[in-house]
Amino acid sequence: MIRLSREHRAQLRAEAESAWPEECCGLIVGRKGPDGTEISSLVPTANVAGADRHQRFEVDPAAHLRLQRKLRGTEEAVIGVYHSHPAGPAVPSAHDLARAIEPGWLWIIVGLTDGRTGEINGFLHRAGGFEPVELGTGD
Numbered sequence: 001m002i003r004l005s006r007e008h009r010a011q012l013r014a015e016a017e018s019a020w021p022e023e024c025c026g027l028i029v030g031r032k033g034p035d036g037t038e039i040s041s042l043v044p045t046a047n048v049a050g051a052d053r054h055q056r057f058e059v060d061p062a063a064h065l066r067l068q069r070k071l072r073g074t075e076e077a078v079i080g081v082y083h084s085h086p087a088g089p090a091v092p093s094a095h096d097l098a099r100a101i102e103p104g105w106l107w108i109i110v111g112l113t114d115g116r117t118g119e120i121n122g123f124l125h126r127a128g129g130f131e132p133v134e135l136g137t138g139d
């Protein structure tokens with residue numbers, strides 16, 4: 001189980017609904033330690049997928065680089081990515097699988113129906129696939 005706080009859940013819902021009918025996206029900052037994965041913040045970035053933004057996402061690479069630089073020397077790192085599926089279930093698409101290149105990254109996907117957030121699901125990217133991971137509020 002990975003803890004996704006109520007605040008972070010609310011943030012994801014707000015970002016997904018305000019980006020709708022396009023996909024929102026951002027990076028997950030946290031730590032991976034012996035006690036598991038801890039999410040400390042969710043950093044929204046522009047979706048630079050161009051005209052495909054309603055069915056694709058691409059994290060702004062410059063924002064990714066800036067964030068990595070900022071975290072250098074701290075105990076935190078970019079540990080994953082989140083995005084929304086404006087008209088689909090909160091499970092990775094074939095496109096997501098094809099784009100997943102960072103082993104061990106946490107993927108959080110927000111599913112929407114008619115512009116309203118439904119499920120928010122987590123997946124760990126392992127060799128060649130996504131493994132579902134429970135996201136709990138921790139309280």
Ligand SMILES: [Zn+2]
Binds near residue numbers: 083084085092093096
């Ligand atoms: Zn997707």
